[in-house]
Amino acid sequence: MLPKKVKKRASLLAITLLVTVIGIFFILKSLNKNILYFKSPTDIKNNQNINFDKKIRVGGMVKKDSLIIKEEEIKFIITDFNNEINISFSGTVPNLFSEEKGVVAEGKLQDKTFFIADRILAKHDENYMPPELKDIMKKNAK
């Protein structure tokens, strides 16, 4: 049998931990919207009161065959496979930016389907493989 003092300390600790976990759970729940690093096109579509003057981030996939590169402007479509948003950007893009890859655009919404970005971040996925393997996979897909 454990001594009484030890039991007392253990129960005190258990109660404190439980209270903090519950507290942090509610803090995170109420902060949920702010923790999101970016919004998806669906989030923007469903949002009723958007502040068009505030900088926001929009994220998703670059839609296939949507990338148009002109001299001073890059245009593409971000999709989350339900909704889409048109992006216009002028500047340099990171190495990993390409079609059918994850992307996060930082800038201002003009309306619910048009977004002017002043910064583009590329989102990497969790797949790592050597280039030869990717070639083989491409051939197989064809």
Added chain:
Amino acid sequence: MFKILNLSNIFFWIEKLIGFINSIFFILLLVALSLALIFSPPDYLQGDSVRIMYVHVPSAWIGLASFSIIAILSIAYFIFKIKNIKLINKSIAPIGLMFTCLALVTGSIWGQPTWGTWWAWDARVTSMLILALFYIGFISTHKFITDENKANKISSIIAIIGLINIPIIKYSVEWWNTLHQPASIKLTGESSIHPSMLMPLFLMFFVLILYCALIFLMKYKTEIIRIKKKNLKRL
């Protein structure tokens, strides 16, 4: 009662272990580094910057693991008041802080070419920064509070509260939209890293664990010497 817990016995075993790790560490480090930096293939998308992963991922794992160990031992200390634990915790904490900072720095160096930014306030990166702050808090209580009992109590409370941050770091990439990619290596199921890259990764992890063990034993040894100097025979 426990002969092995006698200080001079512990000391003897520590010396032996340090000698053993020293004898294999540098060879293994050379093998692991050359595999990770030279012989492993580049990534199909990131090219050679994927090699940062071989330091970044093990560092993050070690940062998380050592904090979990500290926190769990702190719970044991808080309940059972085993004095040896505070020495172990004091010896682990600087290693954990170093590897957490290393994960942040290497991540930042990797983020610049791939994401296009050095720093992003997304959930994974921010919660990792909070972990580093918990480490700093834990270490600084021992530096700033001179009353040892008080310092141990406060630092163990910091560690126990910080334990809640660990699952938040782990699952941040699943719960919220983050710039950081989700985990490639899962506890269950297949990993999305090709085996030719997975092998050097695990080898680097093993070598860094050996390095941690080495630093831990050396630090633990000095803590024991400090107690011996105060003429305390047993903990």
